[in-house]
Amino acid sequence: MKEIKIIIEKTDDLYTAYAADVPGIYGGGETVLEARKSIEDAIRLLKEYNTEDNIPNELKGDYKLVFKYDVVSLLNYFKRIIPNSALERMTGINQKQLQHYASGLKKPRQPQVKKIENALHEFGKELMSVQLS
Numbered sequence: 001m002k003e004i005k006i007i008i009e010k011t012d013d014l015y016t017a018y019a020a021d022v023p024g025i026y027g028g029g030e031t032v033l034e035a036r037k038s039i040e041d042a043i044r045l046l047k048e049y050n051t052e053d054n055i056p057n058e059l060k061g062d063y064k065l066v067f068k069y070d071v072v073s074l075l076n077y078f079k080r081i082i083p084n085s086a087l088e089r090m091t092g093i094n095q096k097q098l099q100h101y102a103s104g105l106k107k108p109r110q111p112q113v114k115k116i117e118n119a120l121h122e123f124g125k126e127l128m129s130v131q132l133s
Contacts, residue, residue, distance in 0.1 A: 002063040008035055010072040010104060019043075020068070022058045032077035036067065071113060075102035078120075090119035 005020040015035040019025035025046065027038030043065075047055055069077065075087075075098065084095040084102075091098075093115060100106040108116070 002058055002061070003066045004058055004063050006036075006039055006065050006067050008032060008067055008073045008077075009070045010076070015073055019058075022056045024056075032069070032073050035073075040065070071101050071108055071116065072104045074116070082120075082123075087116070087119070090123060091115045 004022055006017055007020050008015060008017045014028050014030055015032050017027040017029075017035040017039040019039070025039065025042050027035055027040075027042050029035040029038050043059060047059060052060075079102065082090075084098045087093070087098055088095045093112060097106070101108050101112075
């Protein structure tokens with residue numbers, strides 16, 4: 001299955017989304033969720049209103065969207081699920097610093113970015129191993 005990498009970034013006034021590997025696919029919104037929906041709508045509309053010849057090969061057949069976030073977008077998107085207090089326990093980065101990253105007031109160094117990414121991946125693995133009886 002093909003993967004289409006979607007980049008989501010925070011700009012001064014909104015969240016933008018674009019396909020890194022497929023030209024002409026853009027979206028945006030006031031929230032990360034709106035930007036994600038916008039990019040999905042853009043792909044749907046591109047496929048709906050173009051002939052088969054005008055649809056990029058990446059969108060033909062099976063594919064999945066893989067989202068790559070900047071730190072501001074990621075922290076703001078997932079704060080509804082993972083509060084800063086939990087993220088602090090997972091990463092060892094204090095809540096005040098995490099809030100500075102989420103607001104864009106400060107930009108994390110690459111080791112901090114990796115700490116956040118690794119902690120979320122470990123959390124995801126933990127969730128994938130859960131079974132309910």
